[in-house]
Amino acid sequence: MKKYLELILHSYSGYFNYLKSEILFWKWDNYFYGLLLISLAVWLLELAFPWRKNQPIFRKDFWLDLFYMFFNFFLLNLLLLIALSNVTEALFNDFLSLFGLQLTSIQLFSLSELPKPFGLLLFFVLSDFVQWNIHRLLHRIPFLWNIHKTHHSPKQMGFATQFRYNWMEAVVYKSIQYIPLILIGGFALEDVFVVHFIAITIGHLNHANIGWDYGVLKYIFNNPKMHIWHHSKILPSKYGANFGISLSVWDYIFKTHHIPSDGRDIELGFSDEDEFPQDFLQQELYPFKK
Numbered sequence: 001m002k003k004y005l006e007l008i009l010h011s012y013s014g015y016f017n018y019l020k021s022e023i024l025f026w027k028w029d030n031y032f033y034g035l036l037l038i039s040l041a042v043w044l045l046e047l048a049f050p051w052r053k054n055q056p057i058f059r060k061d062f063w064l065d066l067f068y069m070f071f072n073f074f075l076l077n078l079l080l081l082i083a084l085s086n087v088t089e090a091l092f093n094d095f096l097s098l099f100g101l102q103l104t105s106i107q108l109f110s111l112s113e114l115p116k117p118f119g120l121l122l123f124f125v126l127s128d129f130v131q132w133n134i135h136r137l138l139h140r141i142p143f144l145w146n147i148h149k150t151h152h153s154p155k156q157m158g159f160a161t162q163f164r165y166n167w168m169e170a171v172v173y174k175s176i177q178y179i180p181l182i183l184i185g186g187f188a189l190e191d192v193f194v195v196h197f198i199a200i201t202i203g204h205l206n207h208a209n210i211g212w213d214y215g216v217l218k219y220i221f222n223n224p225k226m227h228i229w230h231h232s233k234i235l236p237s238k239y240g241a242n243f244g245i246s247l248s249v250w251d252y253i254f255k256t257h258h259i260p261s262d263g264r265d266i267e268l269g270f271s272d273e274d275e276f277p278q279d280f281l282q283q284e285l286y287p288f289k290k
Contacts (some may be wrong), residue, residue, distance in 0.1 A: 035073055042159040042204040051211030051224065055156055059209075064280060065160035072163045074171055088178055111184060111191070120209055123184070124195045125247070130180050132250045134173055137245040144172060146287040152231055152270050153283070160205040165212055168287055202246040211264060222248045228263040233270060236260075 047057060096102060111119035138148035150166040173273070206227040213225040222244040230242040241258035245253050251257040270276075277283050 038201050038204055039159060042208050046158060046209045047115045049210055051209050054068065055209055059156040059158055061154055062158060065164045069163035072165060076167055080254045109184060120191055120194060123191060128246045129250060130177050132243055134176050135245060139239045149150040149270060149276060153276055154269055157207050157231060159208045161207040166287060167284055199246050218248060219252055220247060222246055222251050225263060226259055229258050231268045233267045253254050
């Protein structure tokens with residue numbers, strides 16, 4: 001137990017120092033300024049090419065979503081996820097050691113053995129497929145749906161809606177995603193950085209007030225005209241549709257796609273949204289009260 005407590009304390013102090021350096025010093029792989037630049041660029045696209053022209057520049061809950069973006073991207077990592085990830089890895093290593101195994105002994109292959117572009121592409125595709133399956137679980141299991149409701153609560157969408165999610169949702173994603181992705185290895189920190197920011201950019205665009213579908217690429221990449229139907233209040237089935245995170249191809253392969261018409265003016269939300277709280281703290285506590 002002492003080992004894990006020390007690991008948690010080290011994780012917190014290490015991430016705090018990292019976050020401080022991110023804010024104070026610019027470098028090419030800077031998460032803080034990278035997020036700012038992507039957000040500013042996509043917001044300017046919203047202003048230049050608005051799809052829902054009657055939606056205000058500072059739409060309903062704009063500032064709440066912006067707060068969620070910084071809270072979930074930085075503070076939530078500081079408060080929970082860094083320590084959780086490190087402790088999970090340590091526990092898994094200790095469990096494997098009972099059978100005389102190590103992480104490297106159960107890995108199917110290493111990305112470092114592949115050409116860099118192909119390795120990055122494979123890591124991106126595998127990560128997205130795992131997240132697609134987790135996203136479906138969030139809609140099918142009642143307790144997980146109560147966690148996921150926070151993300152579906154906005155009545156007007158914009159780029160920052162991507163990061164409007166309950167803190168428990170991040171725990172669910174990280175916990176489930178860890179096991180399948182641990183079966184591959186060899187990806188460096190800079191590889192994770194590249195893939196992460198590609199996913200953030202696609203996610204920002206998916207939620208932005210932009211009426212794009214990318215033409216024939218819509219069958220590969222998730223897009224605003226597809227993702228708006230995922231947030232529709234009226235669903236084609238009990239569990240919804242269009243679960244893609246960055247890639248739409250999984251929805252087309254597994255027949256969970258649904259784009260019946262131009263979704264520009266559809267109502268967003270969910271059936272019992274009147275019971276859902278409007279302030280940040282109550283939304284964070286909602287799954288447990290429910």
